[in-house]
Amino acid sequence: MWHVKQKEIIAFLTKNHERWVTAGQLSDYCGCTTRTIRNHIAKMNQExxxxxxASNQGYQINPTIQLSALSNENEERKSRIFLELLKGSAEGVDIFDLSERLFISESTLKSDIQQLKLExxxxxxxIIIEQNRIKLSGPERSKRRYMISLLYNESDLQEQLKQTIQEMIGYISLEQLQQTILAVLRKENIRINQYSLNNIVLHYAISIERIRQGHIIKRNKEYVNLVERKEYQLAEEIAEMLAGDYEIHFSQAELEQLSLLFIGMQNEELANKEDEKLAEFVDQRIIETLHSVLAKVEKTYLIKLDDSEFFNKLAIHVQSLYYRSHYETFTRNSSLLDLKTGYPLTYDLSVYISSLLQDELDIWFNDDEISFIALHIGSFLETRKQHQDTITALLVVNDYHDLKEQLEKKINQDFGTAIRLTIGERERMNRELYDILLTTDRQLASQYEGAVFIHPFLTEKDSKRIEKRLSALKAKKEKERMYRYIDQFISRELYxxxxxxxxxxxQEIREQINQRMVDYHYVNQGFSQKVEKREQMSPTSFPSGIAVPHSVEVDALKSGVAIMTLQDTIVWSTYAIKLVGMxxxxxxxxxxxxxxxxxxxxIVSEPINTRQLSLTEDYDEFISKLKLMVAADE
Known part of the structure; x- marks a missing residue:
């Protein structure tokens, strides 16, 4: 079934079917990056x-495809079938009644059930069919877990939560349920993000519905010790409030199960304490491990994550994660694909940190939890961004009174860190020391290519001319820098x-490329194992048709990208791949x-670019096309 962002893309393109729509317009509408838009479209075209x-004008729905195909009815039906079976009695559901309710034939229903069994x-x-009755058998915990996964696949649980789940759950008011849970958490001064809140609301809603239908869960010996914990008391307090609303009784087994949802949540006052107080609510082993991990990050990636507020928040998160990993009750993150494709370096850094945490704390957690660590890191790095493309400008003014000082102040005020301004004299100008000349002397401006003439009192038109010139210079610098990087990092010997x-x-493709990199002294023999470890943590294939395998550590003998073009696609995790860049x-x-x-x-997140690069017949053609793509994207 379509991801919610994919549904939004279809809706917007359908509404604007008479014209081409750019990736920028789609990203504005869907609230994500253009890279994410391109990846979603690539995945949709695979399905x-x-x-x-797609064209150089943008995107357009194929008018020859019936819109009914876009609803992905088969996937929707399978979800509905599971939910109908889940609601059914111990005797099961009559196959003829179910086919009538779903408006499909018995043969179609049986075919859907066979596919559902495989999924x-x-x-x-x-799922058992006996004498024209379909039964769903298995432990109640397993059934609820699968129902949760269906709901997460159905919606991103941020924009579509209420409508989608309300239809499935029925009479339960999700809005009231959410407010009840929030009221208890706020009373205890518990901090919670929207993802976690959505997760808790879902579990409570399903528990209420299943209890109402007479389905109960059995006690788990592993959870017995939870009764004495604060988390159990939270679950119990919420349950008591809900019992009156829905006339329902939560058993001890239900409360133990629900208490897992609150594992690791912290009191807001504790979370805001100074660093030396951190040990009062975060295990000392986790604090020491996190210090060790971040030190390795600095040594390996040359990135300092040394802010105390960042450390405290991440330590609290890791403490919570440690508890959740013990019971494998992970929080789902509907922004996972956006993070992986939109911010590959931040996500990769979080994969490295996660691998160290898993090794040193002897725990395991999934992609969703890795992406939450990426959110912590991305938020911190965003505040530390530096303007690497600052343009140096020389200001030469035909001075009169304090005109020079006023003009300097105005330019700095308008352009801030985007420009580094120095004042010069006409007689002592060194062209190599600046990128752009700004001058009030029209004759002087005409003598130097790229110079910008400005008025003694900076006008709006002057500012626009400076801004346009700065933009052109930044694009030129980036293009030249990328050309140099392409020649430096993509070598003929690794093609x-x-x-x-x-x-x-x-895996055999990775081994083949790895051996070439060993032979040419880019990596040592142990590199392959680290590549496989990274692949197991989170596959490195992209929806656009490229896979980018790499090590969990930055420890190569020499930096480089080995390129392999393929004659045909190969399935790499969930995506069809035709280009590999190790x-x-x-x-x-x-x-x-x-x-x-x-x-x-x-660049390679754009399916058209990946396809063109995969069709190149030699190294020179590949490099030439890649550079053209850099230039075209400016």
Whole structure:
């Protein structure tokens, strides 16, 4: 079924079917990056071939495809079938009654059930057909867990939460349920993000509905010790308030299960204490481990994460994560795809931190939890961003009284950190020391290419001319820098041309590329194991058709990207891949390589670009096309 962002893309393109729509317009409408838009469109075109057409003018819905195909009815139906079986009695559901309710034939229903059986990975859940009755068997916990996963797939649980789940759950007021839960948490001064709140609301709603239908869960011996914990008291307090609203009784087993949702949540007052007070509510082992992990991050990635507020918030999160990992009750993050494709370096840094935490704390957690760590890191790094493309400008003024000082103040006020302004004399100008000349002397401006003539009192038109020139200079600098990086990091010796993948697995492809990188002294023999570890933590394939395998550490002998073009696609995790770029990063070159890598990923996130690069027949053609894409994107 379509992700909520994909539904929004379809809706917007359908509404504007008579014209081409740009990625920028779609990103504004959907509230995400253009890179995320491109990745979603690539994935949608994999599921429905040529669903969305692309050109240099933008995107357009394919008019030859029936709109009914866009609803993905088959996927929606399978979810409905599971929910109908879940609501059914112990005797099951009559196959003819169910087919009538769903407005499909018995044969279509049986076909959907067979597909559903394959999709349910939990072996404890079984769908059985006996004498024209369909039964759902298995532990109550497993059934609820699968129902939760259906609801998360159905919606992103931020914009669509109420409508989608309300239809499935029925009479329960989700708004009232959310307010009840929030009231108890606020009374206890508990901090909570929207993702966690959505997760708790879902579980309570399902518990109420299942209890009302007479389905109960059995006690789990592992959860017995939860009764004495604060989390159990929170679950119990909420349950007591809900019992009156819905005339329902929560058993001790239900409360133990629900108390898992509150594991690791912290009191707001505790979270705001000074660093030396952190040990009062975060285990000393976790504090020491996190200090050790962040020290390794600095050593490996050359990134200092040394802010005390950042450390405290991350420590609180890791403490909560440690508890959740013990019971494997992870919070879902509907922004996972956006983070992975929109911010690859931030996400990759969080994967590295996660791998260290898992090793040192002997725990395991999934992609969703990795993405929450990425949110912490991204938020911190955003506040530390530096303006690497500051333009140096020389101001030459035909001075009169304090005109020079006024003009300098006005330019600095209008352009801030985007420009580094110095005052010069006409007689002592050194062209190599500045990027742009700003002058009130029209004759002088005409003598120097790219100079900007401005009036003694800066006008709005003057400011626009300066802004336009700055933009052109930044684009030129970035293009020149990217050309240099492409030549530096993508070498002829690491280029594999049009390999036949029919007899290869993704792992065999990685091993083949790795050996070439070993032979040319880019990496040592142990590099392959680190690449596989990274792949197991979170696959490195993208919806646009490229895979970018790399190590969990920045420890290569030399930085480089090995390129392999494929004659045909190969399934790499969930995506069809036709281009592979294995990455090796040496920490001395990490700063430059990371700048190149961000831009490279942005380019290959566009399916059209990935396809064109995968069709190149030799190294020179690949480099030439990549540079053209850099220039076209300016």
């Amino acid at each position: 429905v071939e040529n669903l969305i057409q 349910i990975t939990d072996k404890a859940i079984q 594999f041309n049009q390999i036949d993948p029919s007899e290869l697995t993704p 990455v090796a990063i040496n920490k001395e070159e990490a700063a430059e390589f990371n700048e190149f890598f961000e831009r490279f990923i942005e």
